[in-house]
Amino acid sequence: METGEKTEKALLAGGCFWCLEALFKRVPGVLSVTSGYCGGAAPHPTYEEVCEGTTGHAETVEVVFDLAVISYREILDFFWKFHDPTTLNRQGADIGEQYRSVIFYLDANQRELAELSKSAAQAAFDRPIVTSIEPAGHFWPAEAWHQKYYERNPDAPYCRFVIAPKLAKLR
Structure with missing residues (x-):
């Protein structure tokens, strides 16, 4: 991974990783993205x-990005567009506390920018945003089979019917 002189991390939860x-x-x-778990006690x-x-x-x-190319604020701008931050513990058919919308901040500057x-x-939303802003705590990388899931499984039903349309919209 080649990087500029300074990188930063963002920890974001907004439905299925x-x-x-x-x-x-x-x-x-964006230099790397790792799927994982944050915000719990176990x-x-x-x-x-x-x-x-x-x-x-x-x-x-966990999003690692090059500050010479993109700022934390711009990462957050994408975050708001990539999911529905007005639904509590849910994104589409994915329901449960594990699918809640959270910005986990790593320092006081990230907290202020997140707010x-x-x-x-x-x-941009008709309903109130329910995304919480919380201190990060520990980030636990998910199991290997979750990493690069879309790239490895583009024909899986979830990828075709949920992820692919979002990617098409991004383009």
């Missing part, structure tokens, strides 16, 4: 535990 991963990988300046959560709702984690992506971005984004 397969969707956010596939979308963010196509954003100029160490080393598994996908099964997260789906059962026993850990408190949300499906989250400003959320206020600005509200104008």
Whole structure:
């Protein structure tokens, strides 16, 4: 991974991490996207535990980006467009606390930018944004089979009917 002189990370939850991963990988300046879990109390959560709702984690992506190409604020602008931040614990047919919308901030600057971005984004939605803004805590990478899911499974039904239309809209 070649990077500029300075990179930053964003931890974002907005439904299924397969969707956010596939979308963010196509954003100029994004260097890597890792699917994982954040926001819960259990160490080393598994996908099964997260789906059962026993850990408190949300499906989250860790986005590493080159600050010479894209800012944290611009990453957040994409985040608001990539999911529906007005639905509580749900994105489309994906329902449960693990699909909640969260910006996990890594420092005070990210927290301030997230709050400003959320206020600005509200104008684009008819319903109130329910996205929470929380301190990051530990990010746990998901199991290997979740990484690059869309790239490895483009013909899977979820990829064809949920992710592909979002990618087409991004183009």
